[in-house]
Amino acid sequence: MAEQVSRDPVDPRVTRSRRLILEAAVALLVERGFGAATVEAISARSGVAKTTIYRHWPDKEAVLRSAVESIVPTATAPDTGSVRGDLTHFAEDLARILTTPPTSALIPGLVAAAEHDTGLGRLLAEFTAGRRRPVHDAVARGVERGEISAGTDPEAVAELLLGPLFYRRLLSRMPVTAEMIERTVEAVECTLGGPSR
Amino acid sequence: MAEQVSRDPVDPRVTRSRRLILEAAVALLVERGFGAATVEAISARSGVAKTTIYRHWPDKEAVLRSAVESIVPTATAPDTGSVRGDLTHFAEDLARILTTPPTSALIPGLVAAAEHDTGLGRLLAEFTAGRRRPVHDAVARGVERGEISAGTDPEAVAELLLGPLFYRRLLSRMPVTAEMIERTVEAVECTLGGPSR
């Protein structure tokens, strides 16, 4: 919860400790995955005593959740004036997130951890839902503008656009190039049709 | 290596042990993920002594690799006469794999493990490459048939088709419905264009 952060004027030692701990946790998650993110490793890397970590979080899971939360990126969704422009911008944004640390390195582990950890599962669900929202908005604007059919399913659009990008990151492990993005956006647009459809 | 399997007429006790061990390992991987698939758990579940496990594999990683290998499904790719038919059949096949055990439950963990384990990374690469091959073949047949343009990039087609399906399984966790498959195939087809293109 964010209340804690803004409420009382906290001791600078506390903020420093928390910051160092989370930085180290993120670095470990990114570099060596969930398996290597142990409390002792975080302590060693951050220079903060293990006991101090337990003074701020009840257990390891809570630390890792905080670490993950601390780097969840927010999606941007500017109105570029056309559906194609919006989707392209969005895809480029996602591609950047998918290929640059820290988020990039975190996603595979998060996907797997979400399978058996409900807390992280919720986090992943929030992340992906947040990712789809800009697409919904872009579609809504397109409909309003008369550019595309009112019957367009925004979820379907999001899926067609996000799927191939995540596929590259997680499965085929090919680089996400500008050409690939353009091609994918084109494919999505192709299915949209005009307002008459 | 497969030589061992077919070479000598093996002692039935050996085949029995190996089978029980791998079955237990797969069950554990499927039900509770890579983290829970310990040698001791496999031993307890299979009823085979831990020492016997180490008589057949050098270490835990090797056991898990064998377990994963034992359930990698092979892709089917019948020629239905049209690109659309081929792709639909393929997508339905993949959807089944993505939603039914044991493969379904294994994929998230495999994706994550592949990130830091080169052995499993190779396995995943082989799996996904095997998945894409039928799409390549379908495209090739479509080109030969004059149904679609010779310039069609089969990798792009595979990506557009596989991406959304995997996205549902791994990220949005929505069920893969028949409508969704049809919609996705339609979207892919829409980008193909005719032979004139």
Place this chain on the structure above:
DNA sequence: TGTTTGTGCTACGCTACAGTAGCGTAGCAG
């Protein structure tokens, strides 16, 4: 300046797990 509060440190106890050694037994094949 004195008091409070957060930290570092050492030293724990506990559990889970990897991997091994040696012995006795049971099943297989000739």
Place this chain on the structure above:
DNA sequence: CTGCTACGCTACTGTAGCGTAGCACAAACA
């Protein structure tokens, strides 16, 4: 029937990691 081989079992060693207790110290704060 006999030798061979795989197996089960017990008992280890060693390590890694979680989470805690208590004390001394130092930084923040009033």
